Amino acid sequence: MAKPGKLPLKRIIAAVLFCCAACPCPVDAETPLPAARADGASIVAAARRQVGKTLDYDPTYVRLPYPMGDVPIETGVCTDVVIRALRDALKMDLQQLVHRDMAAAFSEYPKNWGLKNPDPNIDHRRVPNLRKYFARMGYSLRVTEKPEDYLPGDIVTCTLPGNIPHIMIVSDKKTRGGAPLAIHNIGGGAKEEDRLFDFPITGHYRVKIQ
Helix, strand or coil, rough: CCCCCCHHHHHHHHHHHHHHHCCCCCCCCCCCCCCHHHHHHHHHHHHHCCCCCCCCCCCCCCCCCCCCCCCCCCCHHHHHHHHHHHHHHCCCCCCHHHHHHHCCCCCHHHCCCCCCCCCCCCCHHHHHHHHHHHHHCCECCCCCCHHCCCCCCCEEEEEEECCCEEEEEEEEEEEECCCEEEECCCCCCEEEECCCCCCCEEEEEECCCC
């Protein structure tokens, strides 16, 4: 599958302002890689349904309903692909889950944006916050370069050029070489493409129902 070209400068600047960390996030603590599960297929299917519907990338701050808030399906950022997939597949509302955890343990979360209190409009839409939440919930897995370690429905974070944090969902489709495709929004809407190992991976997560 053909890969998009370089990210437009205006996309990079917008993403930095929206969700970039002050410094590269360390890789989460390693845990054994568990076996595949049926939930993974549901997550992939929910992410794939966004392809062809989410056609733009817009990091504008928006006041959202709470809980289950969302921006219009036609737009969003990389985190919105994950938020929508987990909501639709597993009935997990990351807006509410992240907000509750941040309210209970605000000091544990990144301080990259100068906030003094949780903000349910934006917190769950920032990659560093999702990384922290997933790690606190025990979803962290080893970061490797082995395609077989990344199962359908897994969530992967990475760092784009310019120190921009990004997040993707591992697809059940693979390249001829055996590398899983990724479903994500890297600047032109939700797409399914061969980008999983294009950038330094910072986190690997396998969400499970608590």
